[in-house]
Amino acid sequence: MSEQEYISSTTLWVRDVIVKYNICPFARRELDRGSIRYVVSEAHKPGAVLKDLLAECRFLDQHPDTETTLFIVPRGFEGFYPYLDLVDAAEDMLVEQGYEGQYQLASFHPDYCFDGEPQDDAANYTNRSPYPTLHLIREASMEQALADYEDPESIPERNIAFSRRKGGAFFATLLAQCHK
Numbered sequence: 001m002s003e004q005e006y007i008s009s010t011t012l013w014v015r016d017v018i019v020k021y022n023i024c025p026f027a028r029r030e031l032d033r034g035s036i037r038y039v040v041s042e043a044h045k046p047g048a049v050l051k052d053l054l055a056e057c058r059f060l061d062q063h064p065d066t067e068t069t070l071f072i073v074p075r076g077f078e079g080f081y082p083y084l085d086l087v088d089a090a091e092d093m094l095v096e097q098g099y100e101g102q103y104q105l106a107s108f109h110p111d112y113c114f115d116g117e118p119q120d121d122a123a124n125y126t127n128r129s130p131y132p133t134l135h136l137i138r139e140a141s142m143e144q145a146l147a148d149y150e151d152p153e154s155i156p157e158r159n160i161a162f163s164r165r166k167g168g169a170f171f172a173t174l175l176a177q178c179h180k
Helices: 003-019 027-033 046-061 080-096 122-127 139-149 153-165 168-177
Strands: 036-040 067-073 103-109 133-138
Touching: 003 027, 003 067, 003 103, 003 139, 003 168, 027 036, 046 067, 046 080, 046 133, 067 139, 080 103, 080 133, 103 122, 103 139, 122 153, 122 168, 153 168
Parallel strands: 036 067
Antiparallel strands: 067 133, 103 133
């Protein structure tokens, strides 16, 4: 697949799943503003991916009009556990490079499974994406969004209840449609 195909699938996922079903109540504003950046890392080894992710942090440093980046890693981390190792390494890299408190990561994967939950629990779909994806979020912006949102602690519980009510088959179909 081409870089543009990965970006197109991820863009559809943001629009048709995350925003349409209000999985993230803060995403619509950024989608409407066009301030979400989509980047594909062609790297497939952890060190090279981290180098690309660090370059993306530096890009965000230089482009305050870009609110957030969805950093897509389509190869090398198809398995969920190697992906989790990458997430841990990425979080460590943010600390080591002085980005702690500036950027935070949210993680998404086609096989995402919350710790202690069964693989087929529909709630896992709140973090399932077309491809392994690291979401770089400006921490100051997130703090502001949370401060302006009534009862932000209810978001995960609401998403879990919604996902379980709709069921895994519903979300599997939505994800499959993102691969048009």
